[in-house]
Amino acid sequence: MPYLPASSYDADHKIWIGDQVKHYFDPHLSIGEIIFQEMRRHPQLIAQISATEKTVLTRKELHANSMRVASYFRSEGILQSDIVGIIGRNTTHMLAVAYACFFNGTAFHSLNTAYDRDTIGKIYNITKPRIIFCDGDEFEKVRDATAHLDVKIVTMRNHPSDSIQIDEVLATPIEENFQPAKLEHGNDQTLAILCSSGTTGTPKAVTITNSRQILACNDHLTTADIQYSHNTLDWITGLLTTITSGVFSTTRIIADNVFDPAFALRVIEEYQVTWVIQPPSAMAMMMNCAEFETSDLSSIRCYMFGGSRAAVEVQQAIRSRLRKDCLQFVYGFTELGAMAAINLHFDEKVGSVGRLVSGLRAKIINDEGESLGPDELGEVCIMNNQHWSGYYGNQEESRAIRDPQRWYHSGDLGYMDRDGFLYIVERKKEMLKYQNIMYYPNDIESIISEMPQVAEVCVFGVWSDIYGDEAAAAVVKKLGSELEAQDVVDHVKRRTDSKYKQLNGGAIIVEDLKRSANGKTNRTANKAHFLQVKDRS
Structure with a gap:
């Protein structure tokens, strides 16, 4: 049964309140500890299939690889206070690198492969990673950008002769009686660092807290599910897929090529994908390719999209190819580290991003910071009552987006209707x-x-x-x-x-x-x- 969000309204304070959080795991366990335990529970299940590299890993094999990478980090003296850099595609062993970081309590900082050398240099000069994992395609660019840092570079594919290859790291013996580390700062500790969209200057390094909130709306996933997201680890949706596939023991389909709509349609059909998350641009590209009308998408039972607006015509076209009504508009932002709202009522609330997920609060404010009531347009603010370390090394910008009362100011203009459904109208700065x-x-x-x-x-x-x-x-x-x-x-x-x-x-x-x-x-x-x-x- 899919999660059905609901929200109540506090008319005195003009605040909308999501449901209380339900804990499916011990709330004191870290994301790394949960994934470690769940991988041991289902050793023979298929964890990952690469549709491009044609590799298959069981959960036992992926678990062992993750422990080998984590043991390598420990042998190199990489601490929880250090940062691991990632700038690569969804290759066979990228998941092991991410899980190794989770197991050790060391945050990774993931960048998009499209970034140029100057941008990489500026961003990594902020977090100063001890080691960087990248594709051989980006090796020269990454090496030049980080030449001033004391950093090792490991390549994931297409290895240059002078790089450390991932196979060398995977040859590390697993530490005897390996156990995931206890987080020094508990679940307030940073899990990962992503980048802001960067449309106005150098992207900021956004910390993501080691929180259970990222699992919201996905507790319906089971070992029978097959997840597919083409997004890499520098996207919040890529991080979400990485975490949920580990926590809920699903099979994950990956690919290391540039997104191609015809290829994506073939992946969904061939592997009988049940769970998809995409940006609206990918939906539009799929709808606009010749294979769309003949592709079989009937296996999908959860199709999420978000990150920007999708035309109703695109949504309707995708829905027409699905066996069941499972297209879900989700809203969130990287700084929140999770979804804020999800719409499971397409026909009744066309264009809405839905109701608040559990554990969150929302308010709409005017230019004077005053809270507004239903159907009044203003800036959308979200509170998750959780610790946030802010933008790494940039407290001024951190204070600008999250106020002293711990409300995130999204920069999005929107309103709540009288049924508690959120509508996003536009970015505030794009008026x-x-x-x-x-x-x-x-x-x-x-x-x-x-x-x-x-x-x-x-x-x-x-x-x-x-x-x-x-x-x-x-x-x-x-x-x-x-x-x-x-x-x-x-x-x-x-x-x-x-x-x-x-x-x-x-x-x-x-x-x-x-x-x-x-x-x-x-x-x-x-x-x-x-x-x-x-x-x-």
């Missing part, structure tokens, strides 16, 4: 102003998404000295469509009589949208590409 009238890019994106020929769209403001932010759009058309930019402009004009919601800046057709390293649509990059195209025309 645009045309002739002194405020509007949201999503207002126009929703109109464009109605067009049956449109697969994806990104709207942004192009500055005019006379009018202010003129809306413009980059549009991905569906496969085989003859859609032209003027068709999009004309459709918006027909659908709204608001001058400020017209595509006054124009539109372009693109093969794909520009995205940040974590896969989210990057308005700034799409705007820059739009201006570049317009300058050439």
